[in-house]
Amino acid sequence: MQPTKDQMLWMFEQMLVIREFEETMVTIYLEGKLPPDIQDGLAFDIGAGPVPGEMHLAAGQEPVAVGTCAHLKKEDTVTGTHRPHHFAIAKGVPLNPLAAEIFGKVTGLGRGKGGHMHLFDIEHKFSCSGIVGAGMPPACGAALAAKKMGKDWVAVTFLGEGAANQGAFHESLNLAALWNLPVIFIVEDNSYAISVTKEESTAISNNADRAAGYGMPGVRIDNNDALEVFDVVGEAVARARAGEGPSLIECKTDRYLGHFQGDAEAYRPEGEVGKLRENDPIDLLKNQLAEDGMTEDQEKEIRDRASATVTAAYEFARSSDDPDLSETTMHVFV
Amino acid sequence: MSNENNRELTMAAAISEAIAQEMDNNEKVFVMGEDVAKYGGIFGATGGLLDKFGPDRVMDTPISETAFIGTATGAAAEGLRPIVELMFVDFFGVCMDQIYNHLAKNIYMSGGKLKLPVVLTTAIGGGYNDAAQHSQCLYGIFAHIPGLKVVVPSNAYDAKGLMIEAIRDDNPVMYFFHKGIMGLLWMAYFTGSTTHVPEESYTVPFGKAKVVKEGSDVTLVTLSQMVHKSVDAAKVLEADGISVEIIDLRTLVPLDKETVLNSVTKTHRLCIADEDYLSFGLSGEIAAIVAENLDSIDLDVPVKRLGVPDVPIPYSRPLEQTAIPQVKHIEEAIRSMMN
Numbered sequence: 001m002q003p004t005k006d007q008m009l010w011m012f013e014q015m016l017v018i019r020e021f022e023e024t025m026v027t028i029y030l031e032g033k034l035p036p037d038i039q040d041g042l043a044f045d046i047g048a049g050p051v052p053g054e055m056h057l058a059a060g061q062e063p064v065a066v067g068t069c070a071h072l073k074k075e076d077t078v079t080g081t082h083r084p085h086h087f088a089i090a091k092g093v094p095l096n097p098l099a100a101e102i103f104g105k106v107t108g109l110g111r112g113k114g115g116h117m118h119l120f121d122i123e124h125k126f127s128c129s130g131i132v133g134a135g136m137p138p139a140c141g142a143a144l145a146a147k148k149m150g151k152d153w154v155a156v157t158f159l160g161e162g163a164a165n166q167g168a169f170h171e172s173l174n175l176a177a178l179w180n181l182p183v184i185f186i187v188e189d190n191s192y193a194i195s196v197t198k199e200e201s202t203a204i205s206n207n208a209d210r211a212a213g214y215g216m217p218g219v220r221i222d223n224n225d226a227l228e229v230f231d232v233v234g235e236a237v238a239r240a241r242a243g244e245g246p247s248l249i250e251c252k253t254d255r256y257l258g259h260f261q262g263d264a265e266a267y268r269p270e271g272e273v274g275k276l277r278e279n280d281p282i283d284l285l286k287n288q289l290a291e292d293g294m295t296e297d298q299e300k301e302i303r304d305r306a307s308a309t310v311t312a313a314y315e316f317a318r319s320s321d322d323p324d325l326s327e328t329t330m331h332v333f334v
Numbered sequence: 335m336s337n338e339n340n341r342e343l344t345m346a347a348a349i350s351e352a353i354a355q356e357m358d359n360n361e362k363v364f365v366m367g368e369d370v371a372k373y374g375g376i377f378g379a380t381g382g383l384l385d386k387f388g389p390d391r392v393m394d395t396p397i398s399e400t401a402f403i404g405t406a407t408g409a410a411a412e413g414l415r416p417i418v419e420l421m422f423v424d425f426f427g428v429c430m431d432q433i434y435n436h437l438a439k440n441i442y443m444s445g446g447k448l449k450l451p452v453v454l455t456t457a458i459g460g461g462y463n464d465a466a467q468h469s470q471c472l473y474g475i476f477a478h479i480p481g482l483k484v485v486v487p488s489n490a491y492d493a494k495g496l497m498i499e500a501i502r503d504d505n506p507v508m509y510f511f512h513k514g515i516m517g518l519l520w521m522a523y524f525t526g527s528t529t530h531v532p533e534e535s536y537t538v539p540f541g542k543a544k545v546v547k548e549g550s551d552v553t554l555v556t557l558s559q560m561v562h563k564s565v566d567a568a569k570v571l572e573a574d575g576i577s578v579e580i581i582d583l584r585t586l587v588p589l590d591k592e593t594v595l596n597s598v599t600k601t602h603r604l605c606i607a608d609e610d611y612l613s614f615g616l617s618g619e620i621a622a623i624v625a626e627n628l629d630s631i632d633l634d635v636p637v638k639r640l641g642v643p644d645v646p647i648p649y650s651r652p653l654e655q656t657a658i659p660q661v662k663h664i665e666e667a668i669r670s671m672m673n
Contacts, residue, residue, distance in 0.1 A: 052462060104650030133397070
């Protein structure tokens, strides 16, 4: 399945927004976390600064998110992982409340209560979880609901390759196939479950092969390429919308940054990330667009627009208010 | 650190040293879990073990908790002594059946014929804004389940002795370390948790609370990181003439009721400072034990309980600092008991 020019331009711009959002966060996240502003003897303080707590960033993993979400409409559901920003952005979650949630502000998606791993955008039907593998069963639920209500909506659930060893993965695949649910399971294979490589954790090299055990199509994509993702996911989404059931897709992708920011990555071979960056997926798509006639002026306009969106979102987040302390005990129940 | 006799260790180093010494002593002891080998445990509790003992005895696992925790139960039934880390206590939901229906019950259901020497270790606690799924304590849930011993150290000395005791125990032991006292280079911590730790092997017995500080006006029952907040609060109160006796429970199962009751008999006031959820948990249990003994104890004022007020841990810093009891909350609670 080939994208239209507009779809290609959309994917390009979304990838730029995601990359800028994530790489800007690398810098913001370090504010207040380094000596001499922290406790004596510490190298880094995870709980300090305007964005405390763990931070899992997705620079390098943009193709999976944009190649998939290019096929989705607002009514389709997406569930993401602990590394969720790229999925949220590609699904259409507005950047301002997304950024504000990451800053813990009252203008955030969850009024500052969820934080970066726990994003809920009801309108754009996006959610995620900090628990590995936890997004798959709820995606089956969204798909079941669509089917029961007679809609052609689909659900997409993203997971890491490490999550394919969770019970929830196998149970969800079986349930989805058994009930012929319109759900697409998309594995982001970035090679690492924190420090543990896929080879060390997984009995087979290709998770897409596991689809056979549940009687559904399984496809592996070996390149970190938005156009390949678009092609393969497009077919799966079309099948799901047509009532032909679930699919499992595994996409090779690249994690440019640590598992979390502050991760020393001693487990990673030296120079690995530099090599990965030489085949950057944004350049790959840009070159294709240039071949198809995108001018330098057009490219600059897109880049400037992406950059301005991200800058505005982080300014909005910084200038927003903290939640009032009275909110601490609110919203446990509706 | 210059003099071995005064050697100080962080809690993380004390735990890994305890495990290493027991692995040296007993070839049946082995370690498995997520990121325990190459990484040395996300919170350093298994640091250096892979280099010393190799991948057959220090095993990284897939993210398959039901499988590897059930595997520990099965291996222990065959006579091995697994130590299993599951990164955050918040993650136990995915494998709870293997714990609360099997690991905890199999000894009883076998009529006491089975031994299950499993140590499950995990990180607990908030204070660094890791939000609702990475900041809980939850030891109360495990203490509620019959058949699990529950260990919650507050400092490096106890951490080592309690770990060795746990590994030698023929029953399942849940061992909870608070992230904010491990002495990590990347997270602020209470430095009082880094203590002198003897190099030789030693045990700290289960079911023996420690009187951290003697006092005469109020008994403050606490554990884990909250011990250090309590010490800070007591210093401020002491300056105002309020004498606080601090009890570090160290283990919840077995629970040292006697030390608590003796102290409250003396002070006539009881405050409990806990980082777990307030309702149906540790603080209620301690209050109930005292209530059951009111025939021999006179309380001057009602019991005060501090805990997370039955809300998920919020991400936003000001909300998190409101939800989790802080030094000032302990101080205020105790002042309110003195009128």
